[in-house]
Amino acid sequence: MARGGRGAAAAAGAAAAAAAAVRGRGALLLARAASKVGRDGGGLLSKRKSLGEAVERLAKAVDEGRDGLASWLVSGGEEVVIDVEALRPPPNHREPYDVIIVGAGASGVGMGLMLTRVFNLDPKRVLIIERGEKVGESFRRWPREMRFISPSFNNQGWTASFDLNSVAYQTSPAYTLQSAHPTGGEYAHYLEQLADSGELNIRYGTQVTDVQPVRNRGFKVDIAPAKPEGAEDWAVDQAEATTLRSRYVIWAAGEFQYPRKETPPFPGSELCRHNSSVRSWKDLPGDDFVVIGGYESGMDAVYNLTQCGKRCTVASSTAFWNVTTDDPSTMLSPYTLDRVRQAFRTAATPPRLLAPLRVLGVEKEQSGGGYIVRTQWGAPVKHPGGEHRTPIHEEDADMEETGEEGTEVELRTPQPPLLCTGFGGSIALGPAKDLFEWGEKGSGCLAGSPLLNDFDESTKTPGLFLAGPAVQHENLSFCFVYKFRQRFAIVADAISQGLGHDTEQTVQKCKEMNMYLTVFSCCKGACGETC
């Protein structure tokens, strides 16, 4: 009940709604979070005001918007706290949960906060299921030396956008972690802080094994204790399995834990080691490696192996280090290129970058226990580089080796070749695969991607939403945090409306936060080979 709210309610006619709503831990929480970043949530948080004035503004806020940011603690000699629960419509369905989110990574945590702290869904009715023992399990599994390629900088307030790696407005990994390119472990720490302070409802050590739509509406979500990391022949112990029910499901299980084993398929790929299984390049036994794949993961391996004094040879079907496109998701990041140059110029044994070289197969050596990677040189490809791309790194041309088209080359390595060919992803390789329609196989960005409507909802299974790097629209891939976070509010809006919430004001707030992207005409890069 109100702590001193009575006199205040009398002070402003419109304050009745506010005065009736005076409890709620979530309110206190947001107040603390907002004061931490130096903002006052509308001017009420940090300044002492007369109670009458404060409540008047409070009541106005209630009138104007039901967004989570209206959860204010007012200090004016007496305290008044808006009870966000009183602003929620009662459940309009019979399921015990409004939403189950699969996965507590960047997408799951960001979605959870968007739903509960911005769109004001009841946190008890939004459950996140996470197979790891903490949030950010994929990031904890990154090789110790791997870092974010997208830079973090706390630029909120001075620019239209904010820290590229933030999953929630008014937060910044650069600020929290004091790092421009955080490691996976550091980033997991940032996510953990957000999940804790947002009091997200997360069930850990639990794996979603199946999702089934229920005929009328809603979902059954089968869960079981998580598969131990690395276990191959793991089966669900039926005695410990159980089924939850929810009105909506958001699939946010990511990609990293679902590596692509064969792209392109070649015999012997099972003899290779996928880069996602490497915990530390330094601790990886051996000192002479063949890396298959020359994109971000491959180049990260190259840099880190050479930093540890290990040799490496890259076989790549494309010379990605020469490619320029207008989308930063489809070319090597400047951060990676800088590191590869550094490796090439400073390592005792510079890496060998071979392209275009296609892998035909991998075999074990008859004797000696090593591996043979059979490859073939492809047709030379000219990468024009783009009109405005100034070739100031003249030495880059020396980095790569090319060969005569059609010629076969055998690369030998004592260690299993490192497969850096990307990720199949949790939708294609997980239990929800059949709940999505899929783009035609072939080339183009939408080829083989899950088909979504305008709200990132499966075109095949209403009520099942997708969040994270697998989201694609109009040939645009939302594979970076700064891209996919701008779809959280679209999903939250669709779900909140389905639950009977009035979302108009909240959507407006999200647009002001740069967290509500529906018009894609702006999503073009600056320059590429095309400009």
Ligand SMILES: Cc1cc2nc3c(=O)[nH]c(=O)nc-3n(C[C@H](O)[C@H](O)[C@H](O)COP(=O)(O)OP(=O)(O)OC[C@H]3O[C@@H](n4cnc5c(N)ncnc54)[C@H](O)[C@@H]3O)c2cc1C
């Ligand atoms: C190697 C790599 C580097 C990247 N670098 C960058 C970068 O620098 N900048 C950038 O913006 N983006 C980057 N990305 C893209 C993107 O930011 C990451 O993929 C990010 O992890 C996506 O977040 P997510 O929450 O969707 O997936 P994840 O972080 O993978 O989270 C998924 C969560 O779901 C859990 N889970 C999985 N399956 C189940 C299940 N069946 N039941 C229960 N829980 C489950 C996992 O344990 C995990 O915690 C990178 C991606 C990769 C793969």
